Structure formats: C-alpha cells, structure tokens
Amino acid sequence: MFDAKSLLDQFLGGAAGAAGQDGASPKSRGGADDLLSMGRDFLGSQGQGLALGGLAGILLGSKAGRKLGKKAVSYGGLALAAGLAYKAYQNYSASKQGAPRPQTDPLPLKAPAGTSFDPARQPGGESGMAVTLLTAMIAAAKADGHIDRDEQTRIFDKIDEAGLDSEAKAFLMDELRAPLDLDKVVRAAATPEAAAEIYAVSRLAIDPDHAAEKAYLQMLAARLELDPALVDEIELAVREAQLAG
DSSP, X not given: XXXXXXXXXXXHHHHHHHHTXXXXXXXXXXXXXXXXXXXXXXXXXXXXXXXXXXXXXXXXXXXXXXXXOHHHHXXXXXXXXXXXXXXXXXXXXXXXXXXXXXXXXXXXXXXXXXXXXXXXXXXTHHHHHHHHHXXXXXHHHTTTSOOOHHHHHHHHHHHHHTTOOHHHHHHHHHHHHSOOOXXXXXXXXXXXXXXXXXXXXXXXXXXXXXXXXXXXHHHHHHHTTOOHHHHHHHHHHHHXXXXXX
16 A cells, blocks of 8 residues: 555645745646646656646646645644644534634644544545545646646656656556546545545635535535534635635
C-alpha cells in the first residue's frame, strides 16, 4: 500500500507553494495552459515533495486549495482536515446551544487528538482516512469538467515525472480515469466526523465560483446529511485557513 498520508500532506501542503512562485494566482495567469506551464517549471526546479505540490496544483487547477495560508500548509493534511472539521463542529454546536463561539484561533489543529475527529480513530485509521480524503479531493476537482481526456494525459505525464512508487501512481491514475462518482465519496463517510472532513477537503479542492462546482458541493453536503448550519461553519473555517498567514 502506498503512503497515502504522505501523499495527502504533499497535496495540501505543496499546493500553496506552487501558486506562490511568482505571486500570481492561477486565474490571473490565464487558465489551465498557464497552470501546466507553471507546474512544469516547478517540477523541473524542485525536489519530489514540492514536485507533488506542483502536480496537485495542476490537478486542482484554479482551486481554493492553492490559496491556503502559510500557517495552514505547515500542518499535515490529516491534521488540517480534522482541525477544520473539528473547529466547525465546535462552533456549530455552540451556536445551536446559544453559547459563545469557542474557537478564535483560525487553525486550532491540535485539538482533535483524542476526540472523535482524531484521524487515528476513524475506521481504517490514518491511512484509510487519507485515501478517503484524497479520493474526495480528486472527485471535487472533476466537478467543473476541466479534467478531460487531454488534461488527464498531461497530468499522467507529470505523475510519471514525480518519482512516485507504482502503487501511488496507480491510485492517482485510477481516480483520474474514473468518472465522477459521488456515491463512492459518500460511502466512504463511515462517521459524521468523516463526513465533515470529506466536505472540508472537497471545499478546499475547489473554489465554488462556477455553477457546476456550487451544485457539486450542495449535492455533496446533502448526500452526507450535513446540517446547512454546519456547512456554513465549515465554509467559514476554510476561508479562515486560506487567510492564515
């Protein structure tokens, strides 16, 4: 089995670095072609970990995961997902009870340890949860249809250059080739906490400024049976993570 936890770390941690090379956001550089060019330059000049960040940038396109603040990307991917979901759930619970909002730190990521949001306590443990979150992010990236056959071929070329082992390559290629399967994403939500984390990373993977992306997130939240008020708290937590310096 490939190291899913490490790959998730590199997806979330490296995604901001590639976008910041020249200070330009992917949208300001002109779309997928410029993203691919930026990724190629990045892959040619950096080591394997950062190369995977460039790969994630190409995969996610102009998505929100590339806009994470520096503080956010200093944490591992599992900690980030669990922390965002945990913070959102705490604030959601407080709001329902009419209590003050307990979380003021944009990234209270150490709190989930030992709680039901702790990745180690999820079915399948940390490795299983990392696979679930990677699958959810890739599915979300397909929501606007930008990963077509030609784009897949280009991404596969970058996967070959990234120095991944055969199992990691196979996982990414299989997920990219497969049609968008919301049922598969939803089935992986074995607990309410996992459902919140799946939604959080899906929101990190896309910037819902297109109708298809908005519709995907709305459908995902409904299928995961997330309370709209909790979804709003996750959205707020994600925005704060993107701004955390």
